[in-house]
Amino acid sequence: MIFNLLARIYTAGATYNEAALKMTALLKRNFSITSDILGEFTGDIASINSVVKEYCGHIIVLGYWQRRFKKQEVSLAVKPSRIGLERSEDVFRKNLHVLAETAKKAGVFLWVDAEERKDRDIVTDSVIRERALGYDNIGVAVQCIHSDAEKYLKKLLDNDVSVRLVKGAYTDGDLKTRKEIDKNFDDLIYTAIFYYKKTAEKVLIAIATHDLKRIEFALRFVNIADAMARIIQIQMLYGIRVKLQLELVKKLLTMGVNLLIYVPWGADRIGFLKRRLKEGVQSGAKWLFVRNIFETLRYNDLK
Numbered sequence: 001m002i003f004n005l006l007a008r009i010y011t012a013g014a015t016y017n018e019a020a021l022k023m024t025a026l027l028k029r030n031f032s033i034t035s036d037i038l039g040e041f042t043g044d045i046a047s048i049n050s051v052v053k054e055y056c057g058h059i060i061v062l063g064y065w066q067r068r069f070k071k072q073e074v075s076l077a078v079k080p081s082r083i084g085l086e087r088s089e090d091v092f093r094k095n096l097h098v099l100a101e102t103a104k105k106a107g108v109f110l111w112v113d114a115e116e117r118k119d120r121d122i123v124t125d126s127v128i129r130e131r132a133l134g135y136d137n138i139g140v141a142v143q144c145i146h147s148d149a150e151k152y153l154k155k156l157l158d159n160d161v162s163v164r165l166v167k168g169a170y171t172d173g174d175l176k177t178r179k180e181i182d183k184n185f186d187d188l189i190y191t192a193i194f195y196y197k198k199t200a201e202k203v204l205i206a207i208a209t210h211d212l213k214r215i216e217f218a219l220r221f222v223n224i225a226d227a228m229a230r231i232i233q234i235q236m237l238y239g240i241r242v243k244l245q246l247e248l249v250k251k252l253l254t255m256g257v258n259l260l261i262y263v264p265w266g267a268d269r270i271g272f273l274k275r276r277l278k279e280g281v282q283s284g285a286k287w288l289f290v291r292n293i294f295e296t297l298r299y300n301d302l303k
Helices: 002-010 016-028 045-068 089-106 117-132 149-158 178-198 212-224 226-230 242-255 269-279 283-298
Strands: 032-037 074-078 109-112 138-143 162-166 205-208 232-237 258-265
Touching: 002 269, 002 283, 016 032, 016 045, 016 258, 032 045, 045 074, 045 089, 074 089, 089 109, 089 117, 117 138, 117 149, 138 149, 149 162, 149 178, 162 178, 178 205, 178 212, 205 212, 212 226, 212 232, 212 242, 226 232, 232 242, 242 258, 258 269
Parallel strands: 032 074, 032 258, 074 109, 109 138, 138 162, 162 205, 205 232, 232 258
Antiparallel strands: none
């Protein structure tokens, strides 16, 4: 019962038709979107190939939406574990290349998710490899709950890879207090902005958080230099702080900054929620989810 309610609030549906209605509704309201197809992680080659085929087919649809909604970003989120990382590094890299190439042809951006801490080197190096091959439509998440996140951020920026700075809700990081995480998050934003100033290659810097103070910190740089609006993007999760999303999208539109909603959907949506809770979520994030249920039921314009 409770997971059905959570799935209704925090995912866009179990089927493509359900999710497509909600994603296009967001686009019509000036939001950008990242589509995240939920599913079980697998090391079976046949299953991995099926996932990659599904991703490629979905990219074609996303490409149509991107041509229709030219001012917003329409992108696909990819989990390394779903395209072969648990099988082998070679399988993962081969499939990542297939997706990067398919997305490039369709005019779709590809966001590679950050998953387990131990996989960061392989994922980072694989994304840099695709960027070196000319695929500038690819970016990767950097979790700010790790004290060494700056090392990965600088490596990505030095190779002109777009980054998604994620404040982080899970407990696998070595930074545990909100004060530590907030400071690291702000430091990483500043590092990424400084990179923008010293290079001619302009990457996308996505700020993924529901913390208004962190969002306002990032937007200060847009107020200082209008050109920053082209490379800064704010990202939030589907169903989280809907009232704030509705307020922000209007403000950001006047600033020329995109607000992107990360939209999970698929038949495995209840399994997805159960796994996330089982993996370990920080207490502050758990409270946000509980408090947000009542807010979403009240401000359900995006649901």
